[in-house]
Each structure stands twice: as C-alpha cells, then as structure tokens.
Amino acid sequence: MRGPLNMALTETQLDSLVQALRTVLRDDQILTSKTDRYNRTRVPAPFPVHRWAERLPDLAVLPTTTEQVAGVVRIANDLRVPVVPRDGGTGLTDGAAPLRGGIVVDLKAMDQIYELDLENRTVTVGVGINMLKLNEKLARHGLFYPDDPASYPCSLVGGRIGTSGWSLIGSRYGHTRDLVLSFDHVLPTGEVMHVGDGGGGKISKSSSGFQLKHLFMGHQGTLGIATTATLKLFPKPEAELSPFWSFDNYDDAYACTGALARAGVATFAGAVLFDEYKVAYLRRDDEAYIPQPGDVRALVCSVMYGYEDEVRAGGKRLFRIAREHGASYLGDEISEGDWAARHDRYATPLHGRTKDGQVIPMSWHCEDAAVNYTNLPSVSKAWHDIIADLRRKTDVFDDWGMFAYTSGNTGVDYLTEIDVGIWEQRLDDTAWDLWVRAKRDIAAVALAHGGSISTCHGSCREGEVDLVPEELGRGFQVMLDVKRTLDPHNIMNPGKYLLDRAYAASPHPEGALQ
Known part of the structure; x- marks a missing residue:
C-alpha cells in the first residue's frame, strides 16, 4: 500500500x-x-x-x-x-x-527513427529522440523538423508533447501541437491508443469525432505516456535572416515589434522584444551578449526563413518598418551570432547581482504567460514591480528582464516571460515561500489582463497552479x-x-x- x-x-x-x-x-x-x-x-x-x-x-x-x-x-x-x-x-x-x-x-532510450516518408514529408520516431539529432539526419534529405524551443539541443519530442511546447520560430511553422500529426499513447491503465486527427497517422485535419490529439498534449504526464510520434517536415530553409535592432526607449521598440508582426511577410518566423531590464542584465553578463552602449534601452529581433529570393524581399520590408520606428541596426555579426546562440542561453545565464551590486552565481528561472499585444506594457510594469518587491525582502532573487515573443504570424498574442535569477544555494524555505507568492501574483496579473497563466511551460508548480481553476472555470471541472x-x-x-x-x-x- x-x-x-x-x-x-x-x-x-x-x-x-x-x-x-x-x-x-x-x-x-x-x-x-x-x-x-x-x-x-x-x-x-x-x-x-x-x-x-x-x-x-x-x-x-x-x-x-x-x-x-x-x-x-x-x-x-x-x-x-x-x-x-x-x-x-x-x-x-x-x-x-x-x-x-x-x-x-x-x-530517452526510445530514440529510433522508424519511418521517413519523403513524399508525404513525415517522419515517425520514438519520443526519446532529440530535435537536434533528428535534424542532423533529416538534413541529408533537404528537410527539417522546425520545433525550436530554447532547450532545442537537450529537450526530447516526448517532452514537447507532454508540455504542448512553444517554438521560437512558431510564427512561420507552427508550434508542437501543429507539428505533431499523431502519436501512440499509453493510458493510465496500460492500454495503448493512437491519437491524431481522426484515425490516420499522417492526417493534419479531421472532423471525425472529438479532437483528442490536443487533449493528450500538454497534460504534463497526468493522462499517460506518448511513445512514438509522427511529425510534419518542411524543406530545410535556403536562407535565414535574423536582424537585431536597438532603440533608445521601450515605447518605440514595442511599437516596432507590433508593426513587424502585422507586416504580412510570408517568411516571417517571429519577432522578439527585449526590455530595458533585459538589456541591463545582458550588459553585465558577458557570457550571454556583447554589451550595448548606455543609450540602448530596448532591443528587437526579427527572424525570417525561406528561399533566398523571398527572404531578401521580406527582409527589405522589415528593415523599412524598423527604420520608420527609429531603429538602429546592430550589424550582421551581432545579429547572426546572437540568433545562432539562442539555445545556449538556456544554460549559460549565471550572473546576478546582490543588493550591494556584487555579481554572484545564480540559477535561472522564467515565468511565462500568454498576453495580447495591447497589454504587454502594463503587464511588463506590473511584473517588474512584483520582482522589485521580492528583491526588497531578500537578496536571493534578481530581475533579469523580460522577453516578449510573437506566438503567431499576426502578433495577436505573445509569449511574455520575466527572467528571474535565483541564488539557489540560499533558497531556504522562507525565500521559497516568498517566491511562491510572487509566482501567484505574476499569474494573477496575466489573468487580470485577459491572458493565460502559461503559453508553453505549463502551470503545475506551486504558486501559479493555484489559479488554474480560476482561469479555466468550468473547464477545470471537465x-x-x-x-x-x-x-x-x-x-x-x-x-x-x-x-x-x-x-x-x-x-x-x-x-x-x-
């Protein structure tokens, strides 16, 4: 027992x-x-x-x-x-x-490739396979699987299914829920079922019965275990463009981000807004970024993928929009290098400051939410206020700034995250309780602004999970x-x-x- x-x-x-x-x-x-x-x-x-x-x-x-x-x-x-x-x-x-x-x-031992269908552009794999290793093999055939989280080199397909993960280039190719066509799933009783759109393994849209695929994604392992999955593939992009622009104020950078997302460029894979707190953190963490001049208060990145001629045309349009919003281009070396290093930051940010300004090793955590574009400034201010209050109570925590990433190609909502440094060796029960309360407050702000507690990480940790019934209402009872x-x-x-x-x-x- x-x-x-x-x-x-x-x-x-x-x-x-x-x-x-x-x-x-x-x-x-x-x-x-x-x-x-x-x-x-x-x-x-x-x-x-x-x-x-x-x-x-x-x-x-x-x-x-x-x-x-x-x-x-x-x-x-x-x-x-x-x-x-x-x-x-x-x-x-x-x-x-x-x-x-x-x-x-x-x-992780279930990492086989069972079938590569070059005509229908699908691949069937064990869920223990890693996207980086999978794409190394797909590249030989001019294809790739465009599920691109920050944890790309180390996360596995099964984890992406279990969290219904979010992709950095999802505005171009879709997120995990769009890219996983079907999967075999072991129910809590040990029964095995096939989950997809309809009964087919390679179908992307069906109206036969309930849409069960989404029910068995994002449940954090509470409804069973995915074992094999069939994934949608795309041509490996011929060209990539990832310009970074600087701004001397947040408001212009925010307006530019929205304009880029609404530009209707077909090769647009996403835009990212770095706020002033994030720029300040990057200045003092020399492992994460080349320091920017003091007059830089915000950064914007945009990314495009596709054939060279269409990326070149789309890039001209986005550069014109950026100039109209007062942007300064950071140059090819910084732009290409920083985007290429986007996955490295999942592990490298280790530098925080204590109240006296000392830089000390810290672990990294981020709280994420889905927030509509029009609410980004007010959510950003409220979240920074919460962390500032936390820092007044203890030096265990530090504000490492915020990102806002487009979740779709129209920019209707954004994965909005605040990154928090945590001095883990000093994270005692008292500090943990303060952190749980702050997480709850962060989630409450997202809900108060018509958002969702989480875009991709899930909301099953102490703090934010307390508000899941409030967000879902009758849906939580279901x-x-x-x-x-x-x-x-x-x-x-x-x-x-x-x-x-x-x-x-x-x-x-x-x-x-x-």
Missing part, C-alpha cells in the same frame, strides 16, 4: 515491484541506485537544495518499446504505484519531478472528470495540476502493493 505523501516504498514492497517489472523489462532497464534516482529528480527550475530528497522516485525504468511502457504502466496500475514520465527533463514547472515517489519512466475516468487510481504523475481534487473522498487512493 502506498504510504503518505513522499513516503518511499518499504524494502519488501520495492522487492515485489522489481520482481513484477522483471516480467516486462531486463534487469539493466530497472534502475534502483541512489545516483540513478537523484539524476531523475532534477529539472532546470530552481528548488531548495535541502529538499531535493522529497522528489526521489523509488526506482526508474528505461523502456525501449511501446509494449514495455504499457507493461510498466499496467503493473503500476495494478499495484497502485505512481508513474512519472520523463523525457529530456528540461521543463520548468516540475512536470518530470516525482512528488509521490513511485516509478520514473525515462524515455479536467477533473477526464482525469478520474482515465486514471481511476490516480497513478499518473499524481500531485500535478491540482488533479488530486478529482479524488476528493480519497486524494491518495490506497493501493494493492503489500
């Missing part, structure tokens, strides 16, 4: 579980050592170091096939043992962090109904998204493991 929150299995219970797993896995696929378990508790989002042990699974498994995943989940369901899927572990809201022990299903129906014993990633409320009479159902 599963014990209270975070209580590990007894030695006898663990032995029984391992014996059951040996019926579907080899011994070398069942990992019980402390090192193996600790390695599968860490995610990039900072957490109090002294509390990492709260996230330890009882064991981890490394399946290589859908059948093995299904077998593991059937055993876990029968024995009432929690299951947490883990792909790249790059998420920022604890989707891959175990909260109730149990089994971490590490999918989530509870779906969870209870598909996962009657609450084994799939329990403790996430407030879904324990689906089992109000017994939030931690007792199990059969004796």
Whole structure:
C-alpha cells in the first residue's frame, strides 16, 4: 500500500515491484541506485537544495518499446504505484519531478527513427529522440523538423508533447501541437491508443469525432505516456535572416515589434522584444551578449526563413518598418551570432547581482504567460514591480528582464516571460515561500489582463497552479472528470495540476502493493 505523501516504498514492497517489472523489462532497464534516482529528480527550475530528497522516485525504468511502457504502466496500475514520465527533463514547472515517489519512466532510450516518408514529408520516431539529432539526419534529405524551443539541443519530442511546447520560430511553422500529426499513447491503465486527427497517422485535419490529439498534449504526464510520434517536415530553409535592432526607449521598440508582426511577410518566423531590464542584465553578463552602449534601452529581433529570393524581399520590408520606428541596426555579426546562440542561453545565464551590486552565481528561472499585444506594457510594469518587491525582502532573487515573443504570424498574442535569477544555494524555505507568492501574483496579473497563466511551460508548480481553476472555470471541472475516468487510481504523475481534487473522498487512493 502506498504510504503518505513522499513516503518511499518499504524494502519488501520495492522487492515485489522489481520482481513484477522483471516480467516486462531486463534487469539493466530497472534502475534502483541512489545516483540513478537523484539524476531523475532534477529539472532546470530552481528548488531548495535541502529538499531535493522529497522528489526521489523509488526506482526508474528505461523502456525501449511501446509494449514495455504499457507493461510498466499496467503493473503500476495494478499495484497502485505512481508513474512519472520523463523525457529530456528540461521543463520548468516540475512536470518530470516525482512528488509521490513511485516509478520514473525515462524515455530517452526510445530514440529510433522508424519511418521517413519523403513524399508525404513525415517522419515517425520514438519520443526519446532529440530535435537536434533528428535534424542532423533529416538534413541529408533537404528537410527539417522546425520545433525550436530554447532547450532545442537537450529537450526530447516526448517532452514537447507532454508540455504542448512553444517554438521560437512558431510564427512561420507552427508550434508542437501543429507539428505533431499523431502519436501512440499509453493510458493510465496500460492500454495503448493512437491519437491524431481522426484515425490516420499522417492526417493534419479531421472532423471525425472529438479532437483528442490536443487533449493528450500538454497534460504534463497526468493522462499517460506518448511513445512514438509522427511529425510534419518542411524543406530545410535556403536562407535565414535574423536582424537585431536597438532603440533608445521601450515605447518605440514595442511599437516596432507590433508593426513587424502585422507586416504580412510570408517568411516571417517571429519577432522578439527585449526590455530595458533585459538589456541591463545582458550588459553585465558577458557570457550571454556583447554589451550595448548606455543609450540602448530596448532591443528587437526579427527572424525570417525561406528561399533566398523571398527572404531578401521580406527582409527589405522589415528593415523599412524598423527604420520608420527609429531603429538602429546592430550589424550582421551581432545579429547572426546572437540568433545562432539562442539555445545556449538556456544554460549559460549565471550572473546576478546582490543588493550591494556584487555579481554572484545564480540559477535561472522564467515565468511565462500568454498576453495580447495591447497589454504587454502594463503587464511588463506590473511584473517588474512584483520582482522589485521580492528583491526588497531578500537578496536571493534578481530581475533579469523580460522577453516578449510573437506566438503567431499576426502578433495577436505573445509569449511574455520575466527572467528571474535565483541564488539557489540560499533558497531556504522562507525565500521559497516568498517566491511562491510572487509566482501567484505574476499569474494573477496575466489573468487580470485577459491572458493565460502559461503559453508553453505549463502551470503545475506551486504558486501559479493555484489559479488554474480560476482561469479555466468550468473547464477545470471537465479536467477533473477526464482525469478520474482515465486514471481511476490516480497513478499518473499524481500531485500535478491540482488533479488530486478529482479524488476528493480519497486524494491518495490506497493501493494493492503489500
């Protein structure tokens, strides 16, 4: 029987579980050592170091096939043992962090390419494959898979499905939900279903029945585990243009960003607005950016992909718009180099300042929301005020500025993020409580401005998750109904998204493991 929150299995219970797993896995696929378990508790989002042990699974498994995943989940369901899927572990809201022990299903060994269909331009892969490695192989055929998160070199396709991830070039090619055509999915009972638009594996639009594909994306592992996926491919771009412009004030940069997004350029892949706080951070972090002169108060980047002749024509239009808004071009070297290094920043920002101005090592975290263009300035001010208040209370935190990225090619809404430096070695329980309150306030600002708590990272961490029922309304009750129906014993990633409320009479159902 599963014990209270975070209580590990007894030695006898663990032995029984391992014996059951040996019926579907080899011994070398069942990992019980402390090192193996600790390695599968860490995610990039900072957490109090002294509390990492709260996230330890009882064991981890490394399946290589859908059948093995299904077998593991059937055993876990029968024995009432929690299951947490883990792909790249790059998420920022604890989707891959175990909260109730149990089994971490590490999918990184499922990295095969099963089929490459050059005519229909699709590829079917195991969800443990990484986009960078996949694109290295697709490049031989003049194709690429354009799902491009900040964590591109280290995130995996399965994690992108589990979070319904957002792509840096989504304004041109779409985001994960648009690029994943279908996938095989293991339900919490161990049953396997195929999810897509209709029943086909390579169909991009169907009106046959409910649109189930989106239901099984972005659930953070609470409704099962994707195992193989069929992805949409595009011609590898012949040309890329990524101009960066500087501005001496935020308002002109903001207006320029909106104008670029509304320009109707077919090759437009996205625009990014860096605010003054972000520019100030980049000046003092010499690993992240070439310092800008003191009169630079904001930056704007725009990106285009396509054939050379169309990119050249579209680029002329965007350069004209930028000039009309008072922009100064930063030059080819900085523009090309900074865009090429866009994925490096997922790991490199390490420099924060304490109250006395000292620069010290810090971990990085960002809070994201979906915000309409017209509300960006007011949301930006409110968020900076929240972090300023946090900094007045403790030097554990630092404001590293804000980005706003177009989510679509018309610029209707933006992935809006505030980056926060966190001195993780000093992140004690008191500072953590302050951070949770700040996260809740940040989420409340997004909702008050008609936005969504999260564009891509998910909202299942302490703080923002508290407001999910407020954002979704009756829809949250539907989530509870779906969870209870598909996962009657609450084994799939329990403790996430407030879904324990689906089992109000017994939030931690007792199990059969004796």
